[in-house]
Amino acid sequence: MTHHRSTLSSLTALPTVSLLALLAAHGSAWSNEAGVPGGQITWGVTTEPACFNPHRSSQQNAFLVIRNYIDSLVGKRSDGVFVPWLAKSWSVSGNGKEYTFQLRDDVRFHDGERFNAEAVKANFDFIRNPKSSAAAASFLEYYLRTEVLGPYTAKVVLSQPDSAFLESVSSVKLGFLSPKTLAAEADLCSGGPGLVGTGPFIFEQYQRGQSVSFRKNPAYQWAPGFAQHTGPAYLDRVTYRFLPEYAVRTGALSSGQVDLIEGVQPTDISAFKDVPGFKLLTGPSSQTSFTLNINYRRGVATDIRVRRALRDGFDVDALVKSIYLGTVPRAWSNIGPDNSGYNPRLAGTWGHRVAEANKLLDDAGWTGRDAQGYRTKDGKRLSIEVGYPQPYVRDNRDLLIQGIQAALRKNIGLDLNLRIVSNGEWTKSLTDASWSIYPNTLNPADAALELRDVLGDTGFLYTKTVPDGGKADTELTGLINEARLQSDLKKRQVLLDKIQQIAVDRAYIVPLFAPHYVVAAKRQVEGISFEAQLDSPSNSHDLWLRK
Amino acid sequence: MNTLPDASVPATAGLGASRFSAASLLRTLARWPWGAVLAAVFIAVLACITAFPQSLSSDDPLSGDITQGLVPPGAEHWFGTDQLGRDVFTRVLYGARYSLLIGLAAMAISVSAGVLLGVASGLGGRWRDEGITRLFDVLSAFPAVLLALLVVTFLGPGLFNIALAIGIAGIPKFGRVVRSQTLLVRRADYVTHAVIYGRSRLDTLLRHLLPNVLVAVPVIATINVGSAIIAVSGLSFLGLGPQPPTPEWGVMLAEGRGILRVAWWAGMFPGLAITSSVLAFSVLGQHLQRSFEGRL
């Protein structure tokens, strides 16, 4: 699988990147066919966004809805190149701490206000302000201020070089709301026409529990460089219906109630693949793979032998192949195989060594057995809990963990206690560091950021110390902090590779599989694509209906 | 949801002494209609399965051959397999203990609390009686499922909590009947005689009052075990019950629902198990009620 590296190195070195970027953008923008304007479509989607405000949302499945009305400064193409969007061009200072963006001058918010450097400043300042409780603030970790050099020139000043900055700026989470909206300080999570962005669609109506609909923004001329056409959206209206259940979504598409759906379970693929009247599209692997994160500072997991036994005590391949019917590959790292930061040399280096796993546990003293066949030591059962927060359960991942649970019991006598917990319990277990295994994929971001998030001492998993627990792995966290600061991409990749290798080797993580989106649609729907940075289907800007 | 309305057992039923013995039991059984016999046999089988599920299947309900996922019913897997390759027949067998035992536990909570409160109410003074009756009214003002949901919100999901929730919801059913029985029996001649003869209150209570008050209870309990089972599996279906991979019938139905298109057996057999169990208890209960009333 090829992986694509972003051309940040050239951007850092050369201030005159605008020409390159423009050429690159034009190279990808033309589609094969001209779309037909008019009509409306209905999507069936899995998740009703808990929050429609891009700055506050961290729900992966909400992004494909939010992207309809939110644009970003730059876009990321599928080959990793950053292309112009609301910013025509940009340059980075020699020391890597100042990013100057030349903005387009024809962009307007849905309420008619101009999008300009002041708007950029207002948004970034707002996000960075701790009072705003914006999840996106983690992208602005080194943000100092935005200087308005001209009406359409904005210079962002950082406290230190940030190799992840362009990627962050291409994310929907750093997208732009009208400054008036920000100033109103209303709780924008609940959506509604007060949520004013610049995107190809305007927020029309939200019916809780049912659907959200958007209407076309006729003034839209500032599509990103990776879009299939410039100019306004083809569709007059698009509706996203919330259908949380697989079977329900499949049935809705089969019966024609919706025009396309995202999230098709493997057993339903046969309903659409090669079936007349329908089409099936598979997106790229997500930026992070579905991984079990083990809290190595707590409980039985402090013993590296136990962690390694868990990692190697079951056949990942067989499980993934069986549950997902061969539609997704197993993972070797928590960074996804299509991510430019992926360490390909990890492939084949671990997993499914049951005999060794058993030996490790014997060595660690877990030699007793109880009535159900689990290992015991000093009368205590070898048990680790997986607390899987209910709102994030999707895609048969709980079934996968059940499969692991059964295999571990049979193979090595380890009790992997799966519990579906409420969001409240999960948050609590984070704050008192009582979580033991957390299964997840991450929101798309730069690879260094992602590794920092789940393994670093300033990420969200390991910030709190465990009372009576083990210490953090300073070698690992040191590497992570170093990677975060390293602007030279080649050197950075060496660090990222090492981080992943340590994490897997010391069994802090057990990567499982590399998920991807599957979209099924009626045959007449054209223009379906996937947004690279977002790990999700694109918004409805390029969609059109063939008559 | 199919929780039954309060069963109407005649107030004077069961007054007077009655004796059981093994021989009379068998004789009674022989005179039963075939439906009730079938139900009784089925319940007996269920009891065996609950206690010894391994007697009918040697497979492991918690794990299976992952490469044999979603196999249709056939010679090797009578009820087919689920997505993880687990044998559905084995899981249905092991699932009996959850639905049944928890249903019975909920019933036990309803019965014990209901009887206690009902007797206290029937024997108590005016205010105590009024107070407890109002408590019954409050409890029955909430639809059972919603009351259970409220309890689970506070206590969190889990088998014990849903048993508690359903148990609480079922208190008025027993409480009211026991109360009216108590009110009647309290004035019965033999009780008055016992009091006149100087028997202690406790003695009177245990020897005369309770046996006659409680006679109606087993009948109502049998009739309502069915709705308790449905309530337990219903709450589990909604995701409030035991955690995976517990082979509880409601959980199995919830899991099977997503793959109905390709695997009808996952949604069929657990439901069949629930329905048959409930049917058996209902038929038995109805028969007991009829013969109970017939004894008047």
Add this chain to the structure above:
Amino acid sequence: MQSPHPVLKAALLRLGSALLVMWLAASATIVALHALPGRIQDILAGDLELPGLKEAISAEWGLDRSLPEQYLDFIVRTAHGDFGSSYVMRQPVSSIIGSQVLPTVTLALLAGALATLIALTLATLTAGRPGPARRLAATLELGSASVPVFWLGILLLMAFSFRLPWFPVSGDEGWRALVLPTLTLALPTAGILAQVLREAMEKTLEQPFVTTVRARGLGELALRLRHVLRHALLPAVTLGGWLVGSLMGGAVITEKVFGRPGLGTVTLNAVLSQDVPVVLAVVLLAAFVYVLVSTALDLLYLAIDPRLQTP
């Protein structure tokens, strides 16, 4: 002074009793809330870690005031229909409920009507007539009363959505989406209703006046419809409250099976995320409706039962 009309007196007693029950229910929930371990602000805030949230909750619920004040405040607010805000959904509870109540009510009303119709038909046609029809009806009723609502829904889905694509698998677009959920919700209830109705009818058919009416030459069906039904309905009317309660509980499950939006879905999500204000509000509302319906039906019963009229 004349003694008040007995029906009026009974009515007032009923009303008073109903209000008492509502008040007790509200009190019970407040007591339960306070009896729980942990601070109430933490329970109500759930998982959200927003700054100032717990203070806002504390202010809204008056948690820094004395318990009697809190209690009074809660009762007053509830009586006005103000159930506070859901912090999980960031909206006032009343608006959440208001926006979701219609699909549930539609489903419940339709299912109730269908169940009643089925029960009436079965009971009227088969009561007191020994023979295969009655046995079949009795078996069907027993069967449908034993079938769990969620399984029935799944079976109907398998048959009429997957095998025969007559009805949509989910949602609430158009009348077609209502058919299967209504059937699912109605059938088990119909079974129980029919059993009760039939027993009531059979008891009535044993009354002497029936022989008289038959002797006058009235046809069997007309007899049942015009005379027997009226008498049999009396005890069945008191079941109305139970019917409403059963429908409400069943709606939660039916909405889950068919992926229908509505109050049941909202409630279930609230329970799973421990969103206490929403669950409290829904349950109290359900109790209110139940008590209202029961009381109204009891009054109706008192009003139409000729035996209870004044001489």
